Amino acid sequence: MRTDVAVESLTGGDAVVESLKRWDVDTVFGLPGVQLDQLFDALHRRGNGIRVIHTRHEQGAAYMALGAAASTGKPAVFAVVPGPGVLNAGAALSTAYACGARVLCVTSTVATAQIGRGNGALHEIPDQTGYLRGLTKWYGRATSAAEVPAVMDEAFRQLMSGRPRPVAVEVPPDVLAQRAVFAPQVRPAVPARPLVDASAVESAASLLMAAKKPMILVGSGARHAGPDLTRLAERLQAPVVSRTQGRGIVPDTSDYSWSAAMANDQWADVDVVLALGTRMTQLREWGTDKDLSVIRVDIDYPEIVRSGPPRLGIVADAADFTAELLALVEARGFQAVDRREELRRVRTDFAATLTQTIQPQTDYLRAIRAVLPDDGILVDEMTQVGFVARYAFPVTHPHGFISSSYQGTLGYGFATAIGVQAANPDRRVVAISGDGGFLFTMPELSVLAQQQIPLTTVVFADGHFGNVRRIQERSYGERFIASELHNPDFVQLAQSFGIRGLRAEGPAGLQDALATAFAGDGPTLIEVPVRIEDMASPWQFVHGRKVR
Incomplete structure (x- = not known):
């Protein structure tokens, strides 16, 4: 030695x-x-x-x-x-x-x-x-x-x-x-990301610049590609579509940002799709045909071919590839025919449809968005408002919406949101839960109180595992079993831990309660009494995909 x-x-x-x-x-x-x-x-x-x-x-x-x-x-x-x-x-x-x-x-x-x-x-x-x-x-x-x-x-x-x-x-x-x-340890270097194949960039650019109705699909692998991706979307006049994990990569204030539900009825007209860092579930659910060219970019090769061989498969980091592709498109001076009015109309029509059909969930989400700062974070749950949030809550930055992806983990939301708030002490974080999901990790209220983590938790309490009850009602002849809940008074429960407890009636009441929570220090729990019978089914925009 x-x-x-x-x-x-x-x-x-x-x-x-x-x-x-x-x-x-x-x-x-x-x-x-x-x-x-x-x-x-x-x-x-x-x-x-x-x-x-x-x-x-x-x-x-x-x-x-x-x-x-x-x-x-x-x-x-x-x-x-x-x-x-x-x-x-x-x-x-x-x-x-x-x-x-x-x-x-x-x-x-x-x-x-x-x-x-x-x-x-x-x-x-x-x-x-x-x-x-x-x-x-x-x-x-x-x-x-x-x-x-x-x-x-x-x-x-x-x-x-x-x-x-x-x-x-x-x-x-x-x-x-x-x-x-x-001996003193030195942190080893992280392996370099794979180099982007210039010929693959050329091939992708040629397909996209020749497209009439291109679409870009993004997942969590593209979260760090935002600014370049926005500029690329403007050059290609292509909507950027995400289900959950890619929400906010292109902010929802942009005409080019679509939730996956907005794209349901547009898919049939797409001729070239660029998929960046995404499992591209839409490809399996919406279908393909011989007229659709698929370009898949992922750092994980098995993901590229999981849904069948694409027209062009590229192993690369999504942000690195996007930067190279944007540079080439700009160097060639390419600018697609302006589709902004068309893209804006899809967004406007979809928002109007939500207002007319998916209530009161849409109004509850608008109440949250009205109070939550642009840099705030929403953590969803497997609950009626949470399901709608996946496609109806406007997200303004790449980490602004936390969901459980395909795992759909009932009960994950409250404890996950505590970690979100602990890691982001200067941002406002809102967790939305149903009464069933919240009680999975309810004892962690003690962590909020002990650590004074300023999380705001909204519990929509309907006294049921709401989705289970809806399925039993519609598919099993109203043979209800194991779906009814016996709940505590959530306001008193929060107060018993030394946490601010509030009760809000309706979307306007929730907006006021959130404003009160944000004006104070420390954690807050807001109970919102709801009835599952009054909640529109969220699934028509989750499973209502148009298959080619």
């Missing part, structure tokens, strides 16, 4: 904390337990600059990390015990996987000597490693304290390169306690 380099004796837990600091992690969401004692002690001793937010349930810790990652694009970390702790966090990990969120799960195992023996050690479950591998992009285990920095660095390299998805690290309790001598 070199003698001119400063070395330090650290525990494995210390090495985990130093790795988090090396990668600029400032918050750990977690719930301590015996296999993590050495880690939490290290966070106390060495975690200068790292805030620990401890939750009432492991799912809360994991959802909060999801919210922090989804709303910032940066890695977020949660720590839970093995076995039941990891299992409790599973729904949030699967949601992070669906959303492409940079979430790091730090957990432990049974003692090294007990791994795989099936002796019934505390918190032992069969094949925890396999479980974690199924829910993450990458998994690693440190088998000695000396291995911890390398394993942690690889976890962050995986988070920061390629397609964003969660990763997991296991550190056995004896390894967390073990000591080793470490």
Whole structure:
């Protein structure tokens, strides 16, 4: 060993904390337990600059990390015990996987000597490693304290390169306690993004500049492409369409920004589609024909061919490709025939249709938008207002709308929104939940109170699992079962935690209550009594796609 380099004796837990600091992690969401004692002690001793937010349930810790990652694009970390702790966090990990969120799960195992023996050690479950591998992009285990920095660095390299998805690290309790001598660690470089193929850019430009009715579809992989994407849309006179994960990349104040529902009836006329960083679910649902040319750009090659071979498939980062394509289109002086009036009319007609048909959800969302600042963030839920928010809530920046993507995780919203607000203390965040979904993680009200996180939570209370009841009514002859709820008084519930509790009647009442919440400090819960019978079905604009 070199003698001119400063070395330090650290525990494995210390090495985990130093790795988090090396990668600029400032918050750990977690719930301590015996296999993590050495880690939490290290966070106390060495975690200068790292805030620990401890939750009432492991799912809360994991959802909060999801919210922090989804709303910032940066890695977020949660720590839970093995076995039941990891299992409790599973729904949030699967949601992070669906959303492409940079979430790091730090957990432990049974003692090294007990791994795989099936002796019934505390918190032992069969094949925890396999479980974690199924829910993450990458998994690693440190088998000695000396291995911890390398394993942690690889976890962050995986988070920061390629397609964003969660990763997991296991550190056995004896390894967390073990000591080793470490030289100062240097953060390794993140692998470079793939170079953009110039010939592919040429081919894509030729198709798009020859198109009469082009369309651009975007997902979470294009969130960092916004300014160039807006200019490209103007050059091509193409609407930019997103379902949930790409909302706000082109702000909804622009004529070129469409929700996927606006595009339902326009798809049949599209001749060239450019898909950037998206699973492109629309391609499978709306259909294709021989007259449609598809250009797919994704950093994850399997995604490009998942729905069948495109006319042109390009492995690239969406923002890098967009910048190259825009530069080429501008260099050629190309400007498509002006379609702004047509694009604006689609938006205007759709807004009018919502006003006439999807009520009162549309008015509730307009009340929220009227008060929420432009840089604010809305977190949805699997609830009647949340479903409509996917296509009716105006989003003004790429991280302004947080949803659960294809996982559709009932109950994710409230705890996820706590993580969003914790990671964005200077922004206003509103969570919308139904009474059923809210009660999944309701105990995390204690986190709001203890940490004084200024989240505003709106609970639309109808006394039912509303969507279940609607399905039972319409498809099962009103044979209602397991859909009715027994609720607390949500205002009194909030107040019992020391949180401001308000009740609002109707959209105007909600707007006033939000203004009151935003005028004060600390967290607020607003209960909005509603009736499922009064809610229009949101599904005609989610499933009413026009198939070619």
